[in-house]
Amino acid sequence: MTLLWQPSAPDHVPAELMVDFDFFHVPEGTGDPTEIWHGLVRRGVPRIFYTPYNGGHWVFLNYADIVEGYRNHEIFSTHQAPIPPMEPFPVMQPQGIDPPDHHVFRQLLAPMFTPLAVRRMTEGLQLRAKELISRFALNGACDFISDYAAKFPTGTFLDLFGLPESRLPEFLRIANSFFRSTDPEVRRANFVEIYAELDGLFREKERNPGTDIASTIVHAKDADSRQHRWEDILNCGFLLFVAGLDTVTNTMAYVWRYLATTPAARAYFRERLDDPTAFLLAIEELMRINAVSNLFRRVTHDCEFRGVRLKRNDRVILPNTVANRDPAVFDRPEEIDLGRKVNNHVTFGVGPHRCIGSHLAKREIMISLQEWLKQIPEFELAQAQGPLSAFGGSVMGFESLKLVW
Amino acid sequence: MRVLVSLAVCQGHARCEDLCPEVFATDEVEGKCVIKQPEFPPELEEKVRVAVRNCPEGALRLAGGAGS
Numbered sequence: 001m002t003l004l005w006q007p008s009a010p011d012h013v014p015a016e017l018m019v020d021f022d023f024f025h026v027p028e029g030t031g032d033p034t035e036i037w038h039g040l041v042r043r044g045v046p047r048i049f050y051t052p053y054n055g056g057h058w059v060f061l062n063y064a065d066i067v068e069g070y071r072n073h074e075i076f077s078t079h080q081a082p083i084p085p086m087e088p089f090p091v092m093q094p095q096g097i098d099p100p101d102h103h104v105f106r107q108l109l110a111p112m113f114t115p116l117a118v119r120r121m122t123e124g125l126q127l128r129a130k131e132l133i134s135r136f137a138l139n140g141a142c143d144f145i146s147d148y149a150a151k152f153p154t155g156t157f158l159d160l161f162g163l164p165e166s167r168l169p170e171f172l173r174i175a176n177s178f179f180r181s182t183d184p185e186v187r188r189a190n191f192v193e194i195y196a197e198l199d200g201l202f203r204e205k206e207r208n209p210g211t212d213i214a215s216t217i218v219h220a221k222d223a224d225s226r227q228h229r230w231e232d233i234l235n236c237g238f239l240l241f242v243a244g245l246d247t248v249t250n251t252m253a254y255v256w257r258y259l260a261t262t263p264a265a266r267a268y269f270r271e272r273l274d275d276p277t278a279f280l281l282a283i284e285e286l287m288r289i290n291a292v293s294n295l296f297r298r299v300t301h302d303c304e305f306r307g308v309r310l311k312r313n314d315r316v317i318l319p320n321t322v323a324n325r326d327p328a329v330f331d332r333p334e335e336i337d338l339g340r341k342v343n344n345h346v347t348f349g350v351g352p353h354r355c356i357g358s359h360l361a362k363r364e365i366m367i368s369l370q371e372w373l374k375q376i377p378e379f380e381l382a383q384a385q386g387p388l389s390a391f392g393g394s395v396m397g398f399e400s401l402k403l404v405w
Numbered sequence: 406m407r408v409l410v411s412l413a414v415c416q417g418h419a420r421c422e423d424l425c426p427e428v429f430a431t432d433e434v435e436g437k438c439v440i441k442q443p444e445f446p447p448e449l450e451e452k453v454r455v456a457v458r459n460c461p462e463g464a465l466r467l468a469g470g471a472g473s
Contacts, residue, residue, distance in 0.1 A: 110417070110435045111433060111434050111435075111436075113436065114417070114431060114432070114433060114435070115419045115422060115431045115436055116431065116433055116436070117436075277423070280423055281423070284420075284423075341459075342455070342458050342459055344458075344459060344461045345461075350416065350418075350462055351462075352416065354417065354461075358418070359419060
């Protein structure tokens with residue numbers, strides 16, 4: 001794996017569109033990593049700008065442009081798009097494939113993530129939430145990240161993949177190293193370990209299939225009635241590993257951080273424990289305001305976009321948190337309105353690569369919050385939060401979040 | 406009033422189903438929009454309008470009365 005750094009600005013970028021911005025860097029004292037993005041908007045930087053950091057990339061700041069970045073796959077590809085550039089990077093199935101070919105794995109996964117399929121998981125999710133919370137509910141304190149938000153989605157992943165709960169510590173360790181390490185050597189070793197795990201898992205499910213997702217993927221047939229390429233099978237497993245863990249963990253971190261500091265919001269949800277429709281609507285607003293993901297695209301050919309010259313292989317970042325507070329689209333964008341009526345946020349993206357796990361993610365968060373409020377109706381941030389724990393990058397969040405009650 | 410969906414545009418966000426389950430559902434295979442009641446009663450009009458406005462893909466459209 002090589003990091004292809006391009007330290008200086010490329011020739012096609014005019015000086016007035018250059019801004020120094022490192023999306024991994026959260027300055028000390030910044031409590032909320034999404035603020036590094038909103039700070040750009042407040043400074044009045046161009047709505048499409050180029051930063052030389054992290055290999056050099058564009059940043060889109062308007063809702064309309066971010067949505068176009070998602071929808072227009074003829075210009076903005078997901079294939080080999082990581083920032084900073086990292087090659088070779090696994091071609092995640094179906095996320096790293098442009099339409100129409102991405103349909104093969106998208107259609108394979110889709111039935112397992114429909115709202116109907118996710119509703120059938122409710123009981124298992126409730127049991128997991130209840131059990132995890134009961135471990136510390138009587139302690140009066142927890143570190144929300146390590147005691148709950150990291151464990152819950154990882155447990156869900158193990159369940160979906162037909163793996164025993166006993167593998168949890170091992171998967172937590174691998175996932176943590178994958179999401180937090182920036183050392184190329186550590187990352188390389190981590191990739192090898194993840195792929196070895198996936199290989200072993202799919203081999204096992206090939207021999208002894210169950211009703212889990214891994215078995216479905218490994219036994220699915222392509223157009224010629226043959227098993228899919230082994231590489232694609234592994235890359236699909238890799239996608240589900242990458243996409244479903246850290247995103248949910250950190251969205252939960254943001255949500256619990258907000259609730260810990262907002263008594264009225266805790267009361268709002270408590271009063272709606274028996275009203276799933278209103279509960280879900282309010283969760284949708286929390287999804288808008290707590291968008292932790294910044295997505296990557298690669299420009300497929302030299303072209304002009306909104307009057308800006310783009311070159312083939314230029315990288316682009318689509319920061320959902322900025323789109324979700326665009327005053328051109330949202331009424332009172334900075335206000336958290338748990339009954340917000342029109343809420344076209346892009347937290348799960350739009351277009352052909354709309355997050356396939358969005359219904360599962362929302363249900364995981366909804367059920368976690370319901371079970372939490374039943375056992376821990378009141379809670380707040382601990383006075384001592386330890387060293388600075390906020391981080392930026394493609395998924396923003398917190399290393400630790402200490403709560404007391 | 407009638408409500409129509411373009412399934413080529415729908416990406417299965419299911420916001421319509423969340424907001425107005427009387428009229429909208431989602432299918433088992435792709436999770437895309439299924440309109441259970443294309444011609445809905447007037448008392449559901451406000452809910453359907455909210456669902457249409459909340460489609461992140463703009464896949465839903467309202468049309469006039471029956472036959473139009």
